[in-house]
Amino acid sequence: xxxxxxxxxxxxxxxxxxxxxxxxxxxxxxxxxxxxxxxxxxxxxxxxxxxxxxxxxxxxxxxxxxxxxxxxxxxxxxxxxxxxxxxxxxxxxxxxxxxxxxxxxxxxxxxxxxxxxxxxxxxxxxxxxxxxxxxxxxxxxxxxxxxxxxxxxxxxxxxxxxxxxxxxxxxxxxxxxxxxxxxxxxxxx
Amino acid sequence: xxxxxxxxxxxxxxxxxxxxxxxxxxxxxxxxxxxxxxxxxxxxxxxxxxxxxxxxxxxxxxxxxxxxxxxxxxxxxxxxxxxxxxxxxxxxxxxxxxxxxxxxxxxxxxxxxxxxxxxxxxxxxxxxxxxxxxxxxxxxxxxxxxxxxxxxxxxxxxxxxxxxxxxxxxxxxxxxxxxxxxxxxxxxxxxxxxxxxxxxxxxxxxxxxxxxxxxxxxxxxxxxxxxxxxxxxxxxxxxxxxxxxxxxxxxxxxxxxxxxxxxxxxxxxxxxxxxxxxxxxxxxxxxxxxxxxxxxxxxxxxxxxxxxxxxxxxxxxxxxxxxxxxxxxxxxxxxxxxxxxxxxxxxxxxxxxxxxxxxxxxxxxxxxxxxxxxxxxxxxxxxxxxxxxxxxxxxxxxxxxxxxxxxxxxxxxxxxxxxxxxxxxxxxxxxxxxxxxxxxxxxxxxxxxxxxxxxxxxxxxxxxxxxxxxxxxxxxxxxxxxxxxxxxxxxxxxxxxxxxxxxxxxxxxxxxxxxxxxxxxxxxxxxxxxxxxxxxxxxxxxxxxxxxxxxxxxxxxxxxxxxxxxxxxxxxxxxxxxxxxxxxxxxxxxxxxxxxxxxxxxxxxxxxxxxxxxxxxxxxxxxxxxxxxxxxxxxxxxxxxxxxxxxxxxxxxxxx
Numbered sequence: 001x002x003x004x005x006x007x008x009x010x011x012x013x014x015x016x017x018x019x020x021x022x023x024x025x026x027x028x029x030x031x032x033x034x035x036x037x038x039x040x041x042x043x044x045x046x047x048x049x050x051x052x053x054x055x056x057x058x059x060x061x062x063x064x065x066x067x068x069x070x071x072x073x074x075x076x077x078x079x080x081x082x083x084x085x086x087x088x089x090x091x092x093x094x095x096x097x098x099x100x101x102x103x104x105x106x107x108x109x110x111x112x113x114x115x116x117x118x119x120x121x122x123x124x125x126x127x128x129x130x131x132x133x134x135x136x137x138x139x140x141x142x143x144x145x146x147x148x149x150x151x152x153x154x155x156x157x158x159x160x161x162x163x164x165x166x167x168x169x170x171x172x173x174x175x176x177x178x179x180x181x182x183x184x185x186x187x188x189x
Numbered sequence: 190x191x192x193x194x195x196x197x198x199x200x201x202x203x204x205x206x207x208x209x210x211x212x213x214x215x216x217x218x219x220x221x222x223x224x225x226x227x228x229x230x231x232x233x234x235x236x237x238x239x240x241x242x243x244x245x246x247x248x249x250x251x252x253x254x255x256x257x258x259x260x261x262x263x264x265x266x267x268x269x270x271x272x273x274x275x276x277x278x279x280x281x282x283x284x285x286x287x288x289x290x291x292x293x294x295x296x297x298x299x300x301x302x303x304x305x306x307x308x309x310x311x312x313x314x315x316x317x318x319x320x321x322x323x324x325x326x327x328x329x330x331x332x333x334x335x336x337x338x339x340x341x342x343x344x345x346x347x348x349x350x351x352x353x354x355x356x357x358x359x360x361x362x363x364x365x366x367x368x369x370x371x372x373x374x375x376x377x378x379x380x381x382x383x384x385x386x387x388x389x390x391x392x393x394x395x396x397x398x399x400x401x402x403x404x405x406x407x408x409x410x411x412x413x414x415x416x417x418x419x420x421x422x423x424x425x426x427x428x429x430x431x432x433x434x435x436x437x438x439x440x441x442x443x444x445x446x447x448x449x450x451x452x453x454x455x456x457x458x459x460x461x462x463x464x465x466x467x468x469x470x471x472x473x474x475x476x477x478x479x480x481x482x483x484x485x486x487x488x489x490x491x492x493x494x495x496x497x498x499x500x501x502x503x504x505x506x507x508x509x510x511x512x513x514x515x516x517x518x519x520x521x522x523x524x525x526x527x528x529x530x531x532x533x534x535x536x537x538x539x540x541x542x543x544x545x546x547x548x549x550x551x552x553x554x555x556x557x558x559x560x561x562x563x564x565x566x567x568x569x570x571x572x573x574x575x576x577x578x579x580x581x582x583x584x585x586x587x588x589x590x591x592x593x594x595x596x597x598x599x600x601x602x603x604x605x606x607x608x609x610x611x612x613x614x615x616x617x618x619x620x621x622x623x624x625x626x627x628x629x630x631x632x633x634x635x636x637x638x639x640x641x642x643x644x645x646x647x648x649x650x651x652x653x654x655x656x657x658x659x660x661x662x663x664x665x666x667x668x669x670x671x672x673x674x675x676x677x678x679x680x681x682x683x684x685x686x687x688x689x690x691x692x693x694x695x696x697x698x699x700x701x702x703x704x705x706x707x708x709x710x711x712x713x714x715x716x717x718x719x720x721x722x723x724x725x726x727x728x729x730x731x732x733x734x735x736x737x738x739x740x741x742x743x744x745x746x747x748x749x750x751x752x753x754x755x756x757x758x759x760x761x762x763x764x765x766x767x768x769x770x771x772x773x774x775x776x777x778x779x780x781x782x783x784x785x786x787x788x789x790x791x792x793x794x795x796x797x798x799x800x801x802x803x804x805x806x807x808x809x810x811x812x813x814x815x816x817x818x819x820x821x822x823x824x825x826x827x828x829x830x831x832x833x834x835x836x837x838x839x840x841x842x843x844x845x
Binding site: 041 | 211
């Protein structure tokens with residue numbers, strides 16, 4: 001909804017930068033962006049702060065984001081990754097089913113747009129893979145997920161179940177963890 | 190309410206977001222956006238969006254002027270306070286096939302199903318965008334979304350923090366002052382209040398005489414947006430206005446036929462709207478909206494009050510389906526006065542209601558195809574139930590191209606006027622050689638008048654070529670049935686020997702068609718250049734079924750041009766200085782009373798960002814012509830004034 005405002009702001013920002021003025025910066029900070037765009041940009045930036053076990057992705061020809069639904073977050077992510085490379089591999093968006101052969105090779109699995117039962121299927125299959133599981137609600141990180149992009153009133157905040165992230169062989173950068181809320185399991189399987 | 194559109198970010202702007210640091214992202218406020226939003230590329234309809242930037246850069250000073258950049262829309266000024274605006278034909282002062290919403294509130298008058306465009310004003314810099322959908326939108330928006338829907342959307346209060354003031358003065362006697370103040374309201378809410386005062390001196394009539402269409406306008410409003418909790422958001426909006434407008438019109442004088450008179454009217458109104466949106470953790474969203482609206486128009490001695498309640502629920506996506514359900518209830522109470530031998534609406538006061546249910550399912554067939562099925566069932570007290578379904582198919586052959594097809598049915602329900610009106614529509618004066626007595630033609634509405642129906646077939650294609658060009662083409666064929674006709678009724682000789690009344694009765698005996706094509710091109714060859722082209726072609730026709738008394742079709746009295754063209758060129762000379770040139774062509778319009786010649790118009794708008802927060806702009810309108818007419822009020826009463834060449838200066842100041 002606020003995209004055009006951002007666009008106008010971005011234009012001002014570019015102009016101001018050219019003039020060497022920084023007066024527009026506070027204005028930029030005020031401009032609000034729809035939640036789905038913020039979530040998509042989070043997803044897009046995650047690989048900069050997450051380490052995957054090298055061995056698991058050896059021989060992969062692409063860097064895969066896996067999704068289960070094509071909603072606005074996913075579509076925004078699709079435009080963000082267009083023409084992008086990670087670890088020298090082209091970034092790809094892939095729609096997957098809850099099957100081991102589908103989930104193999106996924107770096108990030110974004111679970112939005114499905115019900116809780118289906119989501120559990122994905123988590124069960126993904127539990128043995130080094131895949132970063134992400135959803136939008138806080139409950140997710142307490143019940144088997146690794147990370148959630150939770151709306152806290154007027155911000156989107158990361159919730160991370162660090163124990164689970166580590167258990168599945170992933171590493172996270174301290175800068176990311178500093179901004180996140182660290183959550184523990186409720187039901188230890 | 191309905192399903193709003195979200196604008197897709199161009200690649201350049203997306204990269205701005207991409208470049209944000211994680212810390213900036215964590216601090217980025219989330220806008221209160223509806224989940225019902227879909228990306229523009231995903232709309233299987235002819236959509237055009239006017240952005241805040243377009244409004245500012247083109248030097249638009251009135252909402253109606255902004256609409257001139259939309260392909261397929263005909264915008265014509267009759268006098269400074271009266272407009273004829275329609276999409277895809279059927280234009281006229283009383284154009285009745287367009288639905289106009291201001292922040293979710295319907296602004297069309299239930300008296301004639303049209304819009305008092307001059308009353309539609311706000312703090313212009315706070316308009317975020319205007320979404321224009323040509324073609325029927327009835328399956329979501331309901332009756333009267335026949336030929337198009339215009340959604341005027343103002344910014345959320347969280348985006349208008351700080352003060353802003355505008356001062357504008359023009360050589361045609363325009364003067365406008367406006368002020369807005371926005372601030373936080375507690376930790377989770379923001380508000381703004383605004384005030385605007387403006388005046389306009391009278392213009393010249395086609396004959397060169399004083400048009401007496403001067404006006405004074407005072408209005409103000411507020412908006413509050415807040416989060417009640419992590420999942421509930423609330424928007425409150427209100428506005429209040431009073432206008433004094435002058436008008437030259439023709440009145441019937443039974444001894445001399447038409448006689449000119451100059452009058453001043455006072456129109457005022459107030460509205461209050463509340464909207465509560467809740468997001469559920471499974472992705473569902475519900476919206477509840479309630480508004481109250483009170484308007485008074487002195488010209489027709491009318492007052493109507495509206496209470497409207499709308500509810501919609503968007504289900505979480507399930508498999509291939511995204512289902513939305515909703516319903517609404519609207520209650521209207523009106524009082525209408527009477528001007529003897531000019532017009533009279535019967536009964537003088539009435540209360541009536543309208544309720545509706547809608548369902549829409551967006552079905553993702555596979556990665557490239559999606560199908561949208563929608564239906565709205567609406568009941569009104571005048572013509573009963575109306576079923577308005579639509580089927581829309583969208584195909585993305587590549588991620589940057591989309592092709593869509595749609596078939597939809599829409600109804601234009603009878604308005605208060607059509608159920609019982611007596612209005613003098615024409616008269617031959619006694620001086621006419623063939624007649625020794627004046628003959629007055631009276632249009633007479635009657636109960637039993639039914640809805641007008643449209644079956645629309647549309648197709649469109651969109652293509653984003655890199656980051657520098659986007660193309661949008663739409664084709665349509667509209668079949669209209671049950672259109673309003675006028676048939677010869679009784680002869681009333683009771684006033685003889687003074688005059689004779691010939692009745693003309695409203696009926697549904699006309700049918701018609703409209704077909705056409707519309708093109709929009711947006712070209713950004715370099716960061717400092719932008720070109721926007723709109724072109725449209727339209728062909729319409731109507732006929733009346735035979736049998737019964739002789740009859741003739743009556744659209745709304747006026748015609749629409751068959752060809753229109755608009756080209757805007759924007760250039761930034763530097764970060765602070767930019768120029769917008771806007772060239773338009775509007776084809777000839779044949780109105781029953783007058784043929785309006787085709788015209789070209791050129792506007793130039795120069796904008797200088799003197800320093801952060803201070804903007805100066807200068808504009809010249811109608812550079813090519815000293816004066817030209819844009820339209821006439823074919824039904825006879827308002828005497829048109831010409832659109833003059835005019836220059837104005839504006840100062841815009843923002844401070845924290």
